[in-house]
Amino acid sequence: MIFRSHDSRRPREEMICSILVIFILTSCVCAGSFVVNVTQSWYHAEENHNISLEWMFPTSTDHSTNSLYVSCEMLADEKCVLLSLYEGVELSEFQDKRFAGRFQWDKDVLREGRLRLHISRLQTNDSGLYWCEVSSGNERNSKKCHLNVTAVKDRPEPERTSDTSLRGRIGLYCVLVLVLTALLCFCLCCTNRFMISRRNDPLYKV
Incomplete structure (x- = not known):
């Protein structure tokens, strides 16, 4: 009887252990379910152009945009704040002056779990390195991406040469036209004088 009672406890202990393991695994999965990602890890653009950087994060019906805390910064020689949201409200006074008038973000796609910066x-x-952290409730995560901006390339020299030669040809043609016009006028004047002098000659009248 004692052997049977001891053996009957083992299934109950195994069941309790299984429940605890499932609970722990579920807690770990839930804790890591809020993950922020980027659509691209590297961005390349040219000077004076425009670009859009995008982050994605999971949305929940339990958390609205009013419970979101967002911080986006550019990390280079020094930290520059691009965007700061507190309970879904933008705190523009924290934005770095170097991005004033050059920075925008899409408010409409925030509820879709997308953070798009222009x-x-x-x-x-x-x-430099662009970093965004998103907090919703007790969940928080961040992600980084890189942006490389290259200088505008100079215009090719052949184009400048062709423009210069074209202007030179036009100027030469204008000079030739003026010279030919002057020669023609000179010839007409000489011919007219010759005809007048010949008419006044007594021999020509006879």
Whole structure:
């Protein structure tokens, strides 16, 4: 009887252990379910062009955009704040002055779990690491991406040469036209004088 009672406890202990393991695994999965990602890890653009950087994060019916805390920064020689949201409200006073008038973000896609930032009139010193952190409730995660802005390339020399030669040809043609016109006028004047002098000659009248 004692052997049977001891053996009957083992299934109950195994069941309790299984429940605990499932609970722990479920907690770990839930804790890591809020992950922020980027559509691209590297962005390349040219100076004076525009670019859009995008992050994605999971959305939940339990959390609205009013519970979102967002911080986006550019990390280079020094930290520059692009966007700061507190309970879904933008705190524009924290934005770095170097991005004033050149930065925008899409408010409409925020509820879809997309954080899209637009930077216009890019400068070479905009190159660097861009970092965004999103917090919703007790969940928080962040992701980084890289932006490389190259200087505008100079115009090819042959184009300048062709423009210069074309202008030179036009100027030469104008000079030739003026010279020919002057020669023609000179010839007409000489011919007219010759005809007048011949008419006044007594021999020509006879």
